[in-house]
Amino acid sequence: MNQGTRPLQPKWLFYGLSFLVPIAGIIIGAVYMSRPEREAKDFGKRCLIAAVLYFVAACCCIIMYISVYIVLAIGLRGAEGYSG
Numbered sequence: 590m591n592q593g594t595r596p597l598q599p600k601w602l603f604y605g606l607s608f609l610v611p612i613a614g615i616i617i618g619a620v621y622m623s624r625p626e627r628e629a630k631d632f633g634k635r636c637l638i639a640a641v642l643y644f645v646a647a648c649c650c651i652i653m654y655i656s657v658y659i660v661l662a663i664g665l666r667g668a669e670g671y672s673g
Contacts, residue, residue, distance in 0.1 A: 600632065607639035614640030 607614025614636045621633030 603632075603636055604639050607636040608643050611640035611643040614643070 603617055607617055618633040618635075618637035618640065621629045621636065624630065624633070
């Protein structure tokens with residue numbers, strides 16, 4: 590380890606924090622990407638990716654929820670005509 594480098598904190602903790610709290614992931618990623626070390630830049634990039642993955646997963650869940658709601662609403666309205 591060089592004299593001027595600092596050791597990275599527990600990576601798994603920051604990856605989990607980046608995914609569960611995406612704003613924290615963006616901040617962590619920006620801080621680490623501003624450091625000159627290549628390893629720190631890569632770590633910051635992965636934290637940013639984890640934060641973006643949260644938003645992608647959230648969007649997919651919202652789309653699936655809306656789709657299921659629409660399908661059920663159409664199905665229930667169609668079933669009203671057969672209750673006869």
